[in-house]
Amino acid sequence: xKLVDFQTIGKKxxxxxxxxxxxxxxxxxxxxxxxxxxx
Amino acid sequence: MALDQNLKRKLTKDLSISLLIYSLxxxxxxxxxxxxxxxxxxxxxxxxxxxxxxxxxFQNIRTWGLIVFMLVLGAIEFAAGLYDDQWTGTERKIxxxxxLAPKLLLPPVIAFFSLTALPYLIPSLENTxxxxxxxxxxxxxxxxxxxxxxxxxxxxxxxxFLWRFHRTHHSAPYMGMAMASRQNFIYTVFxxxxxxxxxxxxxxxxxxxxxxxxIKSFITLGAHSSIAWDKPxxxxxxLHPIAWVLERLISxxxxxxxxxxxxxxxxxxxxxxxxxxxxxxxxxIFGTGLITRKFPKSYGTKSYKSEEWYAxxxxxxxxxxxxxxxxxxxxxxxxxxxKKETTSVNQNIYEPVQS
Numbered sequence: 001x002k003l004v005d006f007q008t009i010g011k012k013x014x015x016x017x018x019x020x021x022x023x024x025x026x027x028x029x030x031x032x033x034x035x036x037x038x039x
Numbered sequence: 040m041a042l043d044q045n046l047k048r049k050l051t052k053d054l055s056i057s058l059l060i061y062s063l064x065x066x067x068x069x070x071x072x073x074x075x076x077x078x079x080x081x082x083x084x085x086x087x088x089x090x091x092x093x094x095x096x097f098q099n100i101r102t103w104g105l106i107v108f109m110l111v112l113g114a115i116e117f118a119a120g121l122y123d124d125q126w127t128g129t130e131r132k133i134x135x136x137x138x139l140a141p142k143l144l145l146p147p148v149i150a151f152f153s154l155t156a157l158p159y160l161i162p163s164l165e166n167t168x169x170x171x172x173x174x175x176x177x178x179x180x181x182x183x184x185x186x187x188x189x190x191x192x193x194x195x196x197x198x199x200f201l202w203r204f205h206r207t208h209h210s211a212p213y214m215g216m217a218m219a220s221r222q223n224f225i226y227t228v229f230x231x232x233x234x235x236x237x238x239x240x241x242x243x244x245x246x247x248x249x250x251x252x253x254i255k256s257f258i259t260l261g262a263h264s265s266i267a268w269d270k271p272x273x274x275x276x277x278l279h280p281i282a283w284v285l286e287r288l289i290s291x292x293x294x295x296x297x298x299x300x301x302x303x304x305x306x307x308x309x310x311x312x313x314x315x316x317x318x319x320x321x322x323x324i325f326g327t328g329l330i331t332r333k334f335p336k337s338y339g340t341k342s343y344k345s346e347e348w349y350a351x352x353x354x355x356x357x358x359x360x361x362x363x364x365x366x367x368x369x370x371x372x373x374x375x376x377x378k379k380e381t382t383s384v385n386q387n388i389y390e391p392v393q394s
Binding site for chain 2: 008030031035
């Protein structure tokens with residue numbers, strides 16, 4: 001494996017992390033807000 | 040090809056719409072509690088009585104039933120000769136390794152994430168969403184899991200440097216149940232939606248997650264299978280209204296086979312779209328869908344060189360030794376923002392993305 005391969009895998013992990021974290025933030029944050037408002 | 044301005048604009052617009060879609064189940068849950076004066080301090084995550092008796096079935100399906108179902112389906116496909124003579128030694132090896140390896144290697148990874156990483160990172164949040172009713176959790180997980188997979192999948196087609204992590208899924212010149220798990224290992228292990236659903240399960244939505252993942256598995260398996268279960272819906276006029284709804288709501292063999300075609304633009308094959316996994320409605324919303332009720336004549340990708348199993352399964356850790364293979368050493372993806380000097384593309388060096 002060369003440096004460029006590690007970079008490709010690294011960039012791929014970053015994209016995957018963003019695709020995971022953005023919906024989690026909307027759903028988790030949204031439901032926390034709903035719970036706070038309704039309490 | 041590199042991401043052009045139009046594609047970038049379309050991606051930005053569709054991503055913005057997605058943020059609204061993600062928030063829909065949250066809004067629905069809020070309205071439900073507001074209208075019914077529900078108490079969010081109590082746990083509402085109980086299974087409706089009509090689903091109580093199927094819960095053990097779903098649990099068994101998830102642990103071992105699905106694997107048995109896949110093997111039976113594969114045996115039927117094989118016996119029916121649906122692979123023709125295209126299931127050669129290389130393809131067999133890739134299909135079997137891609138079927139077995141994730142089933143052995145992924146559970147420990149997910150178990151570590153759910154049982155060690157999450158309790159370490161967010162110890163106080165376990166079961167904090169148990170106030171969400173079952174139907175709300177089901178709606179939320181179905182959207183969250185599948186829309187996230189839609190984006191993960193679509194980006195692997197439209198972003199050049201990601202394509203070769205997904206190429207293995209499109210390399211086979213045939214369709215079958217094995218296609219559902221035929222993936223490069225790095226693509227599978229970093230599937231965003233499995234970590235999202237695992238996190239939501241840790242937060243208290245494990246029960247709806249069980250039902251969603253089982254239903255989703257059957258739909259995606261059915262969409263990849265060479266047994267075209269949807270054909271009767273197109274053949275008999277009385278079933279056409281059901282077909283109209285089905286093909287827009289979920290992935291069917293017709294729409295998903297079109298995604299695996301080796302052509303795009305012939306009116307049937309459409310590897311440039313039909314990215315939906317469980318739901319096809321994402322393709323309808325974002326304009327990436329093509330519904331024809333027809334099946335492509337040939338599948339795969341034009342750049343396929345029947346690469347070795349290790350290159351297809353583990354690229355870029357292992358490279359192909361086949362001449363002209365996009366998985367060979369020294370082959371680069373097209374840059375996302377090409378500099379002026381790279382506009383004259385040498386196709387022998389750069390692999391065009393399949394989008």
